[in-house]
Amino acid sequence: MLMSGPAWLARENRGKPDAGRAIRCQGLRPPIITTMPSPIQATATYVRTETRQGRVVRHVEQLRITVPAHEAHLVRVDERGHATLALTPRYEPGGGGEIAKIETPPEYDEVPTIERLLDDARMAAITRAAHYERRKRVRRDEEIARKATRAALARRFLDDPSARASTEPPPMLRVCWLLDEAGSRVCFRATDPAPGHLVPPEARRRYHADSEARKRARQAAGQDRAEADQAVRRDREAFIREWVLTHGTRDQRERFDAGVLPWNEVIRGLEATAWAPIAAYRAYEPIQLAELQTHVRARPAWAHVTLHPAAFQIDHTLIEASTPAQSKVLDDLAQRLPDAALAIRRDQARWTGDTTGEAPVLVRHAVRVTLRVGPFTLKRLLRIPGEEGA
Numbered sequence: 001m002l003m004s005g006p007a008w009l010a011r012e013n014r015g016k017p018d019a020g021r022a023i024r025c026q027g028l029r030p031p032i033i034t035t036m037p038s039p040i041q042a043t044a045t046y047v048r049t050e051t052r053q054g055r056v057v058r059h060v061e062q063l064r065i066t067v068p069a070h071e072a073h074l075v076r077v078d079e080r081g082h083a084t085l086a087l088t089p090r091y092e093p094g095g096g097g098e099i100a101k102i103e104t105p106p107e108y109d110e111v112p113t114i115e116r117l118l119d120d121a122r123m124a125a126i127t128r129a130a131h132y133e134r135r136k137r138v139r140r141d142e143e144i145a146r147k148a149t150r151a152a153l154a155r156r157f158l159d160d161p162s163a164r165a166s167t168e169p170p171p172m173l174r175v176c177w178l179l180d181e182a183g184s185r186v187c188f189r190a191t192d193p194a195p196g197h198l199v200p201p202e203a204r205r206r207y208h209a210d211s212e213a214r215k216r217a218r219q220a221a222g223q224d225r226a227e228a229d230q231a232v233r234r235d236r237e238a239f240i241r242e243w244v245l246t247h248g249t250r251d252q253r254e255r256f257d258a259g260v261l262p263w264n265e266v267i268r269g270l271e272a273t274a275w276a277p278i279a280a281y282r283a284y285e286p287i288q289l290a291e292l293q294t295h296v297r298a299r300p301a302w303a304h305v306t307l308h309p310a311a312f313q314i315d316h317t318l319i320e321a322s323t324p325a326q327s328k329v330l331d332d333l334a335q336r337l338p339d340a341a342l343a344i345r346r347d348q349a350r351w352t353g354d355t356t357g358e359a360p361v362l363v364r365h366a367v368r369v370t371l372r373v374g375p376f377t378l379k380r381l382l383r384i385p386g387e388e389g390a
Contacts, residue, residue: 037069037072038069039066039067039068039069040066040067040069040072040075040083041064041065041066041067041083042064042065042066042067042074042075042083042084042085043062043063043064043065043082043083043084043085044062044063044064044065044084044085044087044117044121045060045061045062045084045085045087045105046060046061046062046063046087046105046106046107046108046112046117047059047060047061047104047105047106047107047108048061048107048108048109048110048111049107049108049109050109058107060105061111063111063112063114063117065085065114065117065118066114067085067118071118071122073125074086074118074121074122074125085117085118085121086121086124086125087105087106087117087120087121087124088102088103088104088105088106088124089101089102089103089124089128090102090106090123090124090127090128091127091128091130091131092127099131099134101131106120147193149180150186150188150192150196151195151196153178153180153186154178154188154195154196154198154199155195157178157199157202157203158195158198158199158202161206164203164206164207164210165177165178165199165203165206165207166178166179166185167207170207171200171203171204171207172200172204173190173200173201173204174189174190174191174200175187175188175189175190175200176188176199176200176203176204178199178203188200188203232375235374235375236263236374236375236376239374239375239376240256240263240266241256243266243269243270243374244256244261244266247269247273248266248269252265252266267376270373270376270378271378274371274373274378275378275380277336277337278333278336278337278369278382281333281367281382281383281385282382282383283380283381283382283383284366284367284381284382284383285383286314286347287314287347287349287362287364289307289309289312291349291362292307292312292349292350292351292362293305293306293307295360295362296351296359296360298360299360302359302360305351305359307351307353308353311351311352311353312349312351312352313349313350313352314347314348314349314350315347315348315350316345316346316347317345317346317348318343318344318345318346318368319344319345319346320344321344322344323387325384325385325386325387326344326365326367326384326387329367329382329384329385330342330344330367333367333369333382337369337371339371339372340369340370340371341369341370341371342367342368342369342370343367343368343370344365344366344367344368345365345366345367345368345381346363346364346365347363347364347365347366348361348362348363349361349362349363349364350362364387365384365387366381366382366383366384367381367382367383367384368380368381369381369382
């Protein structure tokens, strides 16, 4: 019998320890021995239904089956090495055009055959593959839409010179955040595809330009305030000079010429001259803690209360004249000081340590007089004659 080259060479070198090396030296490959995969023993879990006395009874049963090797994808192996037939999950059309996920085992009226179980496993695998493909397609569409939205947001930002990135945190050269239409923050990096990679440096440039503009605005505002303060000071100095020359004493004029006349002394003189028409009215004295404590202790329920200074509070409110005494005082003051602004101030002293809200409060009224004398604004609080505490 004639034999081919490799077979003859293998027969000649049979029993020799270097037979394989001899075959390789001749440039020939040793024969490859292949074995067919063996079938898989798996457990199929299902639900069998039967009718007993007019009602349906369900039993969970298991069946040991043999799965061909070429359908190994129908078998699921857990971490303990137990092989089960993948009958779940499966996907079926539901209401409203949606796909329902079913994780319960399939139901049979009788013990299913192995072929039927395999058919159901194949159908479940097909529905899972279709569902995964559908989810993959949805995710791909969502990713495309997300990229399109990001690109549109980047283009709007770059085309609008007034648009600004989020300042918390401040934009940097390589990363920044923009606010979309819903108010959510969207991150852009210098490594993003176009046009997103242009957003961080442009956002940083605008942020720096805004910071410089705010700095210049603060400097300009500070300079304006300084100039306004200097103008007010010049007006006050001119007014004081005129007042000293007109109403001041010889000593005051000498000290003013020497530059050692205090402004407080001049202002006291201004107040004495301005308030001379209402010298008959007494100055208002604020409510003291001792007065409130006496007022509170006048009630039997609060006779032993001791008020702490930290729990003492006075609320001030401007009101309209509500009593004849208040109206009479306002009329009289308006005749004495026609240029003054008059108002009734209501002071209410209360004890903040009261948790019941029933502690008595002490109320007192005063007249607030505001008078403009040249560049100076003078204010005074006067008692109202005829009211309690006056």
